[in-house]
Amino acid sequence: MKKSVSTALAALMVAVALPAAAQFQKTEDAIEYRQGAFFVMGQHFGRIGAMANGKAPFDAKAAVDNAEIVATLAKLPWAAFGEGTDKGHGTKAKPEIWKEQDKFKAAAIKMQDETGKLLVAAKTGDLAQLKTAFGSTAQTCKACHDDFRSK
Amino acid sequence: MKKSVSTALAALMVAVALPAAAQFQKTEDAIEYRQGAFFVMGQHFGRIGAMANGKAPFDAKAAVDNAEIVATLAKLPWAAFGEGTDKGHGTKAKPEIWKEQDKFKAAAIKMQDETGKLLVAAKTGDLAQLKTAFGSTAQTCKACHDDFRSK
Numbered sequence: 204m205k206k207s208v209s210t211a212l213a214a215l216m217v218a219v220a221l222p223a224a225a226q227f228q229k230t231e232d233a234i235e236y237r238q239g240a241f242f243v244m245g246q247h248f249g250r251i252g253a254m255a256n257g258k259a260p261f262d263a264k265a266a267v268d269n270a271e272i273v274a275t276l277a278k279l280p281w282a283a284f285g286e287g288t289d290k291g292h293g294t295k296a297k298p299e300i301w302k303e304q305d306k307f308k309a310a311a312i313k314m315q316d317e318t319g320k321l322l323v324a325a326k327t328g329d330l331a332q333l334k335t336a337f338g339s340t341a342q343t344c345k346a347c348h349d350d351f352r353s354k
Numbered sequence: 355m356k357k358s359v360s361t362a363l364a365a366l367m368v369a370v371a372l373p374a375a376a377q378f379q380k381t382e383d384a385i386e387y388r389q390g391a392f393f394v395m396g397q398h399f400g401r402i403g404a405m406a407n408g409k410a411p412f413d414a415k416a417a418v419d420n421a422e423i424v425a426t427l428a429k430l431p432w433a434a435f436g437e438g439t440d441k442g443h444g445t446k447a448k449p450e451i452w453k454e455q456d457k458f459k460a461a462a463i464k465m466q467d468e469t470g471k472l473l474v475a476a477k478t479g480d481l482a483q484l485k486t487a488f489g490s491t492a493q494t495c496k497a498c499h500d501d502f503r504s505k
Contacts, residue, residue: 226397226401227397232397235393236393236394236397238390239389239390239391239393239394240390240394242386242387242390243387243390243391243394243427243430246377246378246383246387250377272426272430275423275426276394279394279423
């Protein structure tokens with residue numbers, strides 16, 4: 204029973220995370236959208252990373268602000284990986300995204316999950332917890348880039 | 355007294371809306387960041403517009419979801435208009451942004467204010483209110499584009 208609830212939840216999350224690609228009028232729009240969402244997210248994630256890695260002073264309020272933006276943006280790019288958006292606008296998306304949809308979706312969900320935990324960690328105001336959560340989240344970025352993004 | 359509170363509030367809002375441009379490591383990053391934030395925001399704003407203009411069926415839940423993203427993203431681009439970010443990465447930013455800082459900041463605040471009202475309107479679930487708020491918000495986009503963005 205527990206497993207079927209969990210499976211149903213996973214299916215729901217995929218549905219939430221990957222709505223109709225038809226939301227974009229043009230392929231180029233979808234690609235520019237996901238690139239923009241990733242770039243903005245990356246900038247804010249990097250600011251948390253600077254604090255986590257001691258390259259910037261720890262500012263608990265800034266960590267929360269940045270983590271909120273990261274968690275919000277983490278939900279967005281996935282809808283823009285519809286069929287036919289594998290080429291154009293300088294995309295680095297690998298064909299594996301569409302060949303290994305289940306693996307890609309699982310990676311997308313994992314990343315969103317970790318950014319949620321990152322926000323929770325930021326809200327504790329504890330730098331040690333922020334560091335741990337930053338590391339876990341960064342691993343999900345790297346794993347997805349390794350598998351699904353060209354250099 | 356009322357005026358001075360309002361002025362202090364406006365100053366605070368500018369401070370919140372336009373934090374240190376030093377957050378970006380490179381000029382190109384700042385420009386790509388603001389372009390990305392505007393593009394993602396524009397896509398979600400456009401989905402509300404489609405409902406407001408009868409080109410898509412009204413979906414109250416989708417309107418709120420999109421308005422929340424718009425309101426969040428509306429706060430972001432302004433920090434990326436620091437000195438020296440007037441050229442590069444295909445920016446359409448006009449020199450007036452830096453020549454008329456007060457006017458630009460006021461336009462930025464006005465837009466954020468309207469996106470806040472748009473979210474409130476979306477949450478009423480009333481299409482008529484959404485249409486009105488969409489129109490007011492769209493005017494702030496247009497006003498700023500007319501004055502500060504090249505064609």
